[in-house]
Amino acid sequence: MDAAQVRVAIDGRELSFPAGLTVLQALRMSGIKVPTLCHDDRLAPVGECWACAVELVPATGLPAHHRPACREPLLDGCSIRTDGAALDEFRRNLLEQLATRAAPDEMERFPDKALHQALREFDILPRADASPPEAIDVSHPHIRVDMERCIACRRCVRICEDLQGESVWHVFGRGETLRVATGGGVPLAESPCVGCGACVDTCPTAALTDASAWREPPATTWTRTVCPYCGVGCVLDIGTADDRIVATRPALDGPSNKGHLCVKGRYAYDYVDADDRVCAPMLRRDGQWQRATWDQAIAFAAEGLRRIVSEHGPDAVGVLGSARATNEENYLIQKFARVAIGTNNVDCCARVCHTPSAAALKHMLGTGAGTNSFDDIEQARTLLVVGANPLENHPVVGARIRQRAKHGAHLIVIDPRRTGLAGIADIHLAPQPGTNVPLFNALAHVLLAEDLVDHAFVDARVDGLGTFASFIQAWTPERAAALCGVPADDIRRAARLYAQERPAMCLHGLGVTEHLQGTQGVMALIDLALLTGNLGLAGTGINPLRGQNNVQGAAVMGCEPGTLTGSQRLADARARFETAWGVPLPRSRGLNVLEMMDAARSGALKALYVIGFDVLASLANATETAKSLERLELVIVQDLFLNETARRSGHVFLPAVSSFEKDGTFMNSERRIQRVRQALTPRGQARSDAETLCRLVNALGRGAWFSRHRAEDVWDEVRSAWPAVAGIDYTRIDQQGLQWPCRGPDDPGTALLHAEHFAHGKRAVLERIDYQPTTEYTTAQFPFLLTTGRNLHQFNVGTMTGRTGQQLLRPTDTLDMHPYDAGQLGLDDGTQVRVASRHGQAALRLRITDAVAPGQLFASFHDPARALNQVTSPVRDCVTSAPEYKVVAVCVTPA
Ligand SMILES: Nc1nc2c(c(=O)[nH]1)N[C@H]1C(S)=C(S)[C@@H](COP(=O)(O)OP(=O)(O)OC[C@H]3O[C@@H](n4cnc5c(=O)[nH]c(N)nc54)[C@H](O)[C@@H]3O)O[C@H]1N2
Ligand SMILES: Nc1nc2c(c(=O)[nH]1)N[C@H]1C(S)=C(S)[C@@H](COP(=O)(O)OP(=O)(O)OC[C@H]3O[C@@H](n4cnc5c(=O)[nH]c(N)nc54)[C@H](O)[C@@H]3O)O[C@H]1N2
Ligand code: SF4
Ligand code: SF4
Ligand SMILES: [Mo]
Numbered sequence: 001m002d003a004a005q006v007r008v009a010i011d012g013r014e015l016s017f018p019a020g021l022t023v024l025q026a027l028r029m030s031g032i033k034v035p036t037l038c039h040d041d042r043l044a045p046v047g048e049c050w051a052c053a054v055e056l057v058p059a060t061g062l063p064a065h066h067r068p069a070c071r072e073p074l075l076d077g078c079s080i081r082t083d084g085a086a087l088d089e090f091r092r093n094l095l096e097q098l099a100t101r102a103a104p105d106e107m108e109r110f111p112d113k114a115l116h117q118a119l120r121e122f123d124i125l126p127r128a129d130a131s132p133p134e135a136i137d138v139s140h141p142h143i144r145v146d147m148e149r150c151i152a153c154r155r156c157v158r159i160c161e162d163l164q165g166e167s168v169w170h171v172f173g174r175g176e177t178l179r180v181a182t183g184g185g186v187p188l189a190e191s192p193c194v195g196c197g198a199c200v201d202t203c204p205t206a207a208l209t210d211a212s213a214w215r216e217p218p219a220t221t222w223t224r225t226v227c228p229y230c231g232v233g234c235v236l237d238i239g240t241a242d243d244r245i246v247a248t249r250p251a252l253d254g255p256s257n258k259g260h261l262c263v264k265g266r267y268a269y270d271y272v273d274a275d276d277r278v279c280a281p282m283l284r285r286d287g288q289w290q291r292a293t294w295d296q297a298i299a300f301a302a303e304g305l306r307r308i309v310s311e312h313g314p315d316a317v318g319v320l321g322s323a324r325a326t327n328e329e330n331y332l333i334q335k336f337a338r339v340a341i342g343t344n345n346v347d348c349c350a351r352v353c354h355t356p357s358a359a360a361l362k363h364m365l366g367t368g369a370g371t372n373s374f375d376d377i378e379q380a381r382t383l384l385v386v387g388a389n390p391l392e393n394h395p396v397v398g399a400r401i402r403q404r405a406k407h408g409a410h411l412i413v414i415d416p417r418r419t420g421l422a423g424i425a426d427i428h429l430a431p432q433p434g435t436n437v438p439l440f441n442a443l444a445h446v447l448l449a450e451d452l453v454d455h456a457f458v459d460a461r462v463d464g465l466g467t468f469a470s471f472i473q474a475w476t477p478e479r480a481a482a483l484c485g486v487p488a489d490d491i492r493r494a495a496r497l498y499a500q501e502r503p504a505m506c507l508h509g510l511g512v513t514e515h516l517q518g519t520q521g522v523m524a525l526i527d528l529a530l531l532t533g534n535l536g537l538a539g540t541g542i543n544p545l546r547g548q549n550n551v552q553g554a555a556v557m558g559c560e561p562g563t564l565t566g567s568q569r570l571a572d573a574r575a576r577f578e579t580a581w582g583v584p585l586p587r588s589r590g591l592n593v594l595e596m597m598d599a600a601r602s603g604a605l606k607a608l609y610v611i612g613f614d615v616l617a618s619l620a621n622a623t624e625t626a627k628s629l630e631r632l633e634l635v636i637v638q639d640l641f642l643n644e645t646a647r648r649s650g651h652v653f654l655p656a657v658s659s660f661e662k663d664g665t666f667m668n669s670e671r672r673i674q675r676v677r678q679a680l681t682p683r684g685q686a687r688s689d690a691e692t693l694c695r696l697v698n699a700l701g702r703g704a705w706f707s708r709h710r711a712e713d714v715w716d717e718v719r720s721a722w723p724a725v726a727g728i729d730y731t732r733i734d735q736q737g738l739q740w741p742c743r744g745p746d747d748p749g750t751a752l753l754h755a756e757h758f759a760h761g762k763r764a765v766l767e768r769i770d771y772q773p774t775t776e777y778t779t780a781q782f783p784f785l786l787t788t789g790r791n792l793h794q795f796n797v798g799t800m801t802g803r804t805g806q807q808l809l810r811p812t813d814t815l816d817m818h819p820y821d822a823g824q825l826g827l828d829d830g831t832q833v834r835v836a837s838r839h840g841q842a843a844l845r846l847r848i849t850d851a852v853a854p855g856q857l858f859a860s861f862h863d864p865a866r867a868l869n870q871v872t873s874p875v876r877d878c879v880t881s882a883p884e885y886k887v888v889a890v891c892v893t894p895a
Contacts, residue, residue: 009079017074024052024069032082035091035118037098038153039070040202041252042259043162047071049153051094051118055081066090095124101151102126106206109213114204115151139187141805142195142211142267149207152178156199156208163260165402168193180207194395194792195263195809201249210267216246223679224251226666227265228324228659229795231546232256232374232394233668233737234265238660238679245269245660245680255736256374256668262395264795267805272658272680274803277640279684282653289642289653294685294695301609301652302699304634305341308606314342315588318596318605321348321559322612322638322689323551325656326664326676328714329689330550331565331721332706333611334558336693339583340702344562344570344590345605349548349613350555351593352620353510355880356518357544358555358567364526364767365535365753366760368567369552372505372541373670373739373751377401379539382410382497382504386525387436387511387886391420392792394545394669401507410501412494414439415511416787417816417858418851427494430853433787434887435484437517437771439491440524442480445472446495447531454499454533461763462530468766483771485853499532503539510789513544514885516774518877523767530764536754546669548796549659553667557718561590566722580721581705593619594881600628607634611689612656614643617797617864620872620883623840638692641799644864655686662688663711665733671750673728674737690714774887776873778855782837782889784821786857788872789886794862802863813866814847815892816858822848825892832895835859837888840870843895857890 007016010030017026022045027034038049047068057064059077066087069080081087095118104126107116119126128149137145157169157180168191170183182191200208219239227234235254239247248266252259271277281297282289292300308316319337321330330348337346350358358368365371377383377400390398398421405411405424413422414429414436422428431439447453448469458465477488498504506529512521526542534540546552558565564573574585591599597619599605608629619625629635629649637646638654646653659666661682665673682688687695694709708714712730719726727742728749738749758764778785793810795801815835817827827833829848834841835857844859844866852858861868875884 006074006076008074008077011080011082021074022070023054023056023067023072023074023080026074027054027069027082034069034082035095035114035121036070037114037118037151037204038155040155040159042202043155043158045070046154046158049094049151051091053087053090055084055087092122092124095119095122098151099124099127101128101149101205103128103130103206106149109218110206110209111218113206137187138211139189140193140195140211141808142197142263143188143193143200144209144211144214145188146207147180149205150180151205152180153204154180155202155204156180159198159202162403163198163399164194164196165399165406166192166194169199195267196261196395197263197266198260210247213247216244217241219247221679223677224675225660225677225679226549226674227261228549228800229264229268230394231548231551231669232396233549233666233670233672233674234261234396235674236261236265240679243681245272253736255672256670257396260396260399263793263809264801264806268801269660270805271640271800271803272660273683274641276642276803277683278642278653278655279686280655281685284651297652297654298695298699301634301636301654302696304651305607305609306700308634309341312606314586315345316604316606317341317343318345318591318599318608319343320593320608320610320613320615321346321554321557323349323548323554324612324659325554325689326550326659326662326711327553327557327667327673327718328664328711329693330554330557330559331714331718332690332693332709334565335581335706336697338585339581339705340697340700342586344586344588345596346559346590347561347593347596348551348554348559349593349618350551350560351880352514352618352882353547353551354513354544355555355560356513356877356882357508357522359519359880360522360526361542362567364523364764365758366762367753369671369753370541370543370546370669371535371753372538372543374400375751376505376539376541377404380404380409380503380505381539382412382501384412384414384498384504384506385421386414386506386508388507388509388545389415389419389421389789390507390545393509393790395792397545410497412497416853416856427490427497429486429490429494431484431486433785433856434515434774434776436512436515436521437524437769438475438480438483439486440521440528441472441475441769441771442477442491443495443498444524444527444531445475446477446492447499447528448472450496452496452499453531457533458531461758462766463763464766468527468768471768498528498534502532502534503537504532504534505539505541505543506534507543507545509545511886513877514882515887516875516878516884517772518882519879520769524769527766527769530766536752536756538752544669550666552669552671553665556667561592564721565718566724568722577721583705592881594876594883597625597628600632603631606632607636608632609636609638610645611638614639614645614797614799616648617644617867617869618861620869620885621839621874622867622869624874638689639799640686643797643799654692655684656692657682657686657688661686662690665711665715671739672737673725673733673740675730675733772878774875774884776875776884776887776889778889782891784855784857784890784892786835786837786859786871786888786890787886788859788861788868791860791862794860796862798862798864812863813844813860813868815844816847816849816852817892818850818852818854818856819848820854822846827892827894834893834895835871835890836893837871837873837890839873839888842866842868842871844868857892
């Protein structure tokens, strides 16, 4: 017999299974159903409820006994009975008792809850009375709590602890008096709950339910798709009824989320049917937005573009793709710019977040994409999180990092603020904003000074160690400490951990990229990985936590002035694309979004077609952005809402659909191409970006070059243009996405880059990065350094989350200040203050917290009414133009 197999008898049938299963797993594989109440595949089995009990006769000849199948290992030679009078009576008795925790109407409303299913199967009538209103906690906008229905299975306790890592639910009492409640018994909204919904999903009764389920009909159709928010790319099922979203569930086999979601993916979809969603085309006439027909709006846009191209040339037009739209749409958008208009003036908002990462990675390793996969988190012995706040911004990955740190990995966090992960880190280095380069250089100095270099790796794959060593000698930890305020010994400790406790995986965010030295900062991080051999292996790498659902996709599809689809350099790939598309490609260098704003201000750019990107709200130094937009003769906005750009400067509005109303693919942070599926009909006259683009090209007389607009057909065109995705077709990714490179039908895709050699096929070269400080420094007049970023509950410019129940959880942006500074200024928590920089000002409510250091401030930019980007500066990354959102000198006064 195969050693890896076990032979058992189940209900008299001789069967064999792979070794290592539980009895429950074997039963399920054989199609035998037993009720389970306390069991969840995402959690370690506890065998507490005994609903899954079976009769087990061990191979050793011990007498038969009852065991919970979920917890029992399947051992060779045993025999199992799942039926019989005694077992039936046992289960019946158990369920009879639990029937007091189920009510008839709730059985109907929540037919899939495990207790309800079991009662139905055993024909046992539910016996609970309606719960008294005071027993029901409706404090949370998304989750309803009725512990009268609790059967004390502790699934919520365990999942909150083991998956989300929050420990909201606790068990009080024991035996008959056992009950589950939040710590201190506070209402859920006042607990540390982050609203991930995991406890709701796992709860087998109506104790924990989605609040929306009490207002909405049950779902009649489920559609598998990808979360429309961040670059983690969680897979979820969308439940619809009457063509509306009524429920969501995480996909258990989602590669990055494995049955988990965060509050936004789980609950924040009300924007789809928000009252002020614009579902008809509009034209601004006499300063007022007025409804128009599609034909009128398209004719106006096409006529305007044609006139500007003929009067000023194609480079007077700029096109911005959308990090929120699909790969297919972004492919069409850049093709539109190049083929229908004839300009390389095309960009997307990757420019303002991780283009520095892509530039540094491409320059040093040969491809701009993150090197490893989220599954590497569980492989790493050390996790280095730099300038990123994943517990709030990539929450499902943040939870995975936290679990890994709890289960033994070392965690180093580099962030000026004490973020959630910094609070549990082994080492938290808190540099003054803008001083990453000295800090990273000092880490490299320690690697060389203490000979922590992986010489075998460097000898085999890296050049420039000698010159690097002489350069880095001057960057002592003491020198860096004086610039960044991090104790020199902490720098030494961190360098030792990263080099010695391998594999070590680096995940970084905007705290590295959104600086004058953004690209340089990432290069300095890559130096650290090269020196320590933390590249090309499981559990290592340099991994930018990409921002929006498809920001990486938008850029890689070619929504960048200098690159075509597949990030292929225009200079290298021009001839191939000219043949494929059948047109000569524009020769000009092309402007990025920041340069487009400059060109608009100087009068060189006349028209902007902006798709799913609110430039006015999101670009730094908004006063100047507004001036640029005002000078444009034609601004076409394609979005779900009249965003700030549209409200202030738009001339034509073309209504777009949400990701739930169209088909296509997104690319997540791990280079995984996943299917986005239509679950709803397009609202009103809103149309997909692909459809609208095709209308516009037809009106411009360029329709012949855009014969494909069905998502799958466009994707096939992408595959022919970019060999690294040639092996990814819709059939193959129907069940699960694939990571590029994936070059042919048998290629399984690539979870790990640079394993054998770097993507450019050469040896990597260490970069010597000199420190060039930002021009944003404090003075007596501007004594604070403000850094800007995000919070869990809202997303970017707030267009979507601002129209959901998230408003109740985090209604507006605040200005975080250390208690010492607040005391010095005599300001109380909650006071309205004015924060002013050399560039502009904004009014915010003060939040006093020691998560920020004295002299530093933090604010999010989610509320368009706060217009925080009035305050941020014109400083840009010296390589890619990404704005320096992360440092601006300000003063604070009562409003
Ligand atoms: N909830 C939520 N999730 C989001 C988004 C959202 O708006 N809301 N937006 C998405 C998008 S588009 C993106 S790009 C990602 C961004 O995700 P993150 O990269 O995590 O974004 P931020 O919060 O902007 O900044 C991260 C951290 O950088 C730190 N920082 C500031 N200055 C410095 C510095 O000089 N050095 C170092 N080492 N750190 C510094 C800040 O304190 C902050 O904690 O999140 C995505 N996910
Ligand atoms: N102060 C400060 N400012 C920042 C940052 C910061 O850290 N600090 N971060 C910057 C970063 S990293 C980013 S990525 C930008 C984000 O800035 P934006 O890209 O402007 O922000 P998003 O909220 O992602 O929304 C883009 C728009 O897309 C629309 N949309 C959604 N889905 C679709 C679709 O399928 N089609 C179309 N046509 N439209 C759609 C939404 O309604 C929304 O108006 O903000 C930047 N601004
Ligand atoms: S929603 Fe998530 S964080 Fe909140 S209690 Fe449930 S499992 Fe915990
Ligand atoms: S972690 Fe990101 S992708 Fe996952 S549910 Fe949250 S916002 Fe969506
Ligand atoms: Mo971003």
